[in-house]
Amino acid sequence: MKREKNLKRIAELLAWIQAKVQLFNKLHYLDINISSETFFADLLNLVMDLNFSNLNQQNMNNPYADLYDQMNNIYCQVTSEKTSGKIKESIDGVESLVSSDKDSRLIIFLLTSKPRFTTDFVTKKITFCKDNDIIDMSKLLHIISTKDNAKVLIIKEYLEHNLDAINEKEKTICSEDETIIQIIDYLSNTQTLSDEIDSIIDPHDKINRRFSSYAEYIKDEYKDLYVAYGISLSTVYGSLINDEIKRAIHNRYLKTLSVKALEICQNNPKMALDNLVIELNNVISSNGRNYDKSAIRFYLVDQIIKCNVFPNEVKYAN
Known part of the structure; x- marks a missing residue:
């Protein structure tokens, strides 16, 4: 029962993030920044057992990748823009950063719901699969649901601790x-x-x-x-x-x-x-x-x- 309750709470918190992103997109604001890209780096590390770090914290700002796992050579773009053009741009940009002799991978962490992409994304120097490497909140929740009870609890506590707006939503006035x-x-x-x-x-x-x-x-x-x-x-x-x-x-x-x-x-x-x-x-x-x-x-x-x-x-x- 505790596992089911924890997964339901995680689903609520991820849904809140997605709703917030969609709300700001109506104003054409940039991607939501809850606690900078570091928040998403730590979340993905917990869920996917990776070692992402925030490229912007390393003064390596670029428009094609926000996170990088040096140990596994994986780049990640965190975005709310769910267009084929955005993904192609990320692929081309990351390929401009890597050498052909390295086995590099790109993940797109999509903060909005994933559409059905019909485009075949061609890569030359990196690994990218539109079915496996485009991760939205629903897919992230599915991955979390495969984790053991201890990891599910850790993820829930991480989200609750960092999303102060969720914990205080009944007490605070919206902007x-x-x-x-x-x-x-x-x-x-x-x-x-x-x-x-x-x-x-x-x-x-x-x-x-x-x-x-x-x-x-x-x-x-x-x-x-x-x-x-x-x-x-x-x-x-x-x-x-x-x-x-x-x-x-x-x-x-x-x-x-x-x-x-x-x-x-x-x-x-x-x-x-x-x-x-x-x-x-x-x-x-x-x-x-x-x-x-x-x-x-x-x-x-x-x-x-x-x-x-x-x-x-x-x-x-x-």
């Missing part, structure tokens, strides 16, 4: 980036497109005339929160809301959601904003994570200015 990403994912991936609300984009009229009693409050909210969240919002929003259909879904859904909230709160934008923060937080926190409510609030205030929250419906236009 503003993660929070905003989750909001956008939720709003732009609804199953159906909300009815279009006939509206006019005029934030000045909305804030200074329609909500004149709350104008200073809205402006102050934006200014105060911008200092902490402005850069994150700009980065995330520009990266994720770049698809026309998703943008339309996002905007329509947000308009519909906020109009309903405003109606319930009898046209009080402050109260409606409070309710929207609670509603969105409840939705995205359903997975047990604790998100940054202030980041949610700033996102909604920014959308007030973009006229997707409390839209200027034509019937209210000046």
Whole structure:
């Protein structure tokens, strides 16, 4: 029973790493760096009984390999880019590093799920097999499942010790980036497109005339929160809301959601904003994570200015 429990815990931790990588890839960030490549070197050493060291720690930075096992002459590229082009680039790069008289091997440690590669990867000076030498989290878990109970326990304890974010996930608040990403994912991936609300984009009229009693409050909210969240919002929003259909879904859904909230709160934008923060937080926190409510609030205030929250419906236009 302990073995089964330990393997399940390892599966959860590896799944968290993969989910984190996929989340950051949506922002076109570089590969996730949990504790530098050393983390992955030590993990692979435990699982595969190898002797990887971090090439970057040895001041041997190169784009083709992150880890190297000198004893077994094995190079490893740690990446989240699952394309044939990336693998070919790694093969060519490692072959430029080795001499033909050495029996060198390349492993690709893929931090995302492995696709079905149809390409035949031709090598000249190194050993590389796409079936055996491309290792994703699922394959890594399979390898771990073949280990004895003592090794399984060691791997589990290693992951738990190093992935502090896992141990503290119920206690800590997610970053503003993660929070905003989750909001956008939720709003732009609804199953159906909300009815279009006939509206006019005029934030000045909305804030200074329609909500004149709350104008200073809205402006102050934006200014105060911008200092902490402005850069994150700009980065995330520009990266994720770049698809026309998703943008339309996002905007329509947000308009519909906020109009309903405003109606319930009898046209009080402050109260409606409070309710929207609670509603969105409840939705995205359903997975047990604790998100940054202030980041949610700033996102909604920014959308007030973009006229997707409390839209200027034509019937209210000046």
